[in-house]
């Protein structure tokens with residue numbers, strides 16, 4: 630139930646506890662704070678967390694991307710773009726003209742001087758700002774000379790305009806990029822543009838992009854992944870895809886902790902903890918816990934966990 634204390638338990642208690650434990654365990658999390666933890670604003674832990682020794686690290690996959698990624702696009706955020714730039718810099722014409730990887734970046738040496746690599750020029754209509762496509766680069770964000778260089782028939786700007794699905798084909802020769810983009814397609818987001826600004830993503834899209842990036846890191850060991858209502862805004866079809874990936878994490882020896890009230894997602898879990906009995910001041914108590922099977926036995930509920938989030942029914946009032 631909303632306000633029953635789910636966030637207090639996980640976000641305000643468990644995560645600060647984990648954060649403190651892993652700070653002591655130096656080097657256990659090489660990428661600490663990279664992606665949003667800094668935004669959560671940890672308070673000192675109220676409780677000690679037991680069992681941390683079973684984990685090599687943890688990772689919070691929220692619906693928000695860290696502020697420092699605001700000017701990033703999908704390709705730069707994923708780290709895919711570096712590979713593309715290097716591929717261009719290795720072309721014979723690029724070497725001839727002395728274009729290093731920086732020339733193939735739209736916010737570095739190669740950016741169109743007229744629009745500074747944004748592809749648009751701002752002008753004022755009275756007090757109203759209007760954005761026009763940059764006429765110097767035709768919105769392609771790069772210097773003319775850079776756009777002359779082609780790789781597999783495409784210019785650097787062409788790559789930026791590709792969707793993830795298109796890029797998956799065009800960049801198929803790079804195993805790491807193939808894995809990352811393949812994961813995004815598996816998550817039902819093959820339509821995303823490589824050059825799409827992160828500020829245009831919905832919370833759900835941002836969360837899945839983040840998850841794809843995490844999965845691409847191929848973490849060794851046992852990590853705890855924490856997700857807050859990951860299927861909000863997803864169709865049944867896309868939620869299913871997300872659950873398959875989360876299952877994969879578990880198969881790979883990681884653990885997944887999900888704050889969720891969707892019975893469909895809950896039915897995938899190995900263990901459930903229900904807080905309640907009501908929201909607000911009347912919440913905050915564990916009212917039931919166990920495997921989905923135990924819940925069904927206990928409440929004699931029909932398959933599919935119908936009514937799990939209705940605490941009254943848990944007290945034996947089988948439908």
Ligand SMILES: [Zn+2]
Pocket residue numbers: 741742743744745746747748749763764765766767768769770771
């Ligand atoms: Zn321009």
